[in-house]
């Protein structure tokens with residue numbers, strides 16, 4: 001098993017955690033190139049600002065912008081979806097770091113790694129609309145549609161994925177493995193190996209895989 005980069009998974013130190021590769025690196029890159037081309041066409045002649053939601057969106061942003069052939073700027077927001085402890089279904093969202101850019105009159109495209117319940121994105125959209133952008137759209141690499149709790153409009157989607165715990169390509173497993181060039185599914189047998197304090201174990205992260 002490898003992530004389609006030729007290296008065996010043992011090179012990444014996570015082989016024992018992976019049930020299967022959900023999206024291999026080459027498939028990811030092909031789709032990201034398509035998204036970049038589509039965005040380039042849609043924003044031709046427009047003053048585009050990409051807003052990346054940290055931390056998960058970083059890998060996606062840096063690959064996507066290489067395929068966006070219209071002049072554009074980037075900025076970052078850091079958001080946390082949940083409180084410090086157990087996951088809340090009340091949609092508690094905190095802004096840890098705000099944009100540096102004034103988005104009034106700008107064409108803003110939010111770049112997200114994954115949309116799950118939709119609560120993080122809903123919060124960001126509501127906040128950014130109050131700042132009067134010319135347009136405000138969303139590009140999400142992964143859409144875990146089956147988990148949606150609140151409607152959010154997604155203008156560009158890389159892949160619709162099933163309700164499984166995924167990590168890699170920006171998405172973390174206890175803050176690690178964001179560097180993987182592929183998206184992997186966490187194996188059920190990996191759970192006993194995770195620390196009891198892991199957010200996955202206490203249910204902070206979003207996955208029905210935690211029973």
Ligand code: PRP
Nearest residue numbers: 054055056081114115116117118119120
């Ligand atoms: C992830 C992801 C989205 C959010 C989606 O961020 O990057 O921002 O969760 O979940 P939702 O649709 O249920 O709100 P996370 O809070 O894991 O932070 P991170 O990107 O820093 O890992």
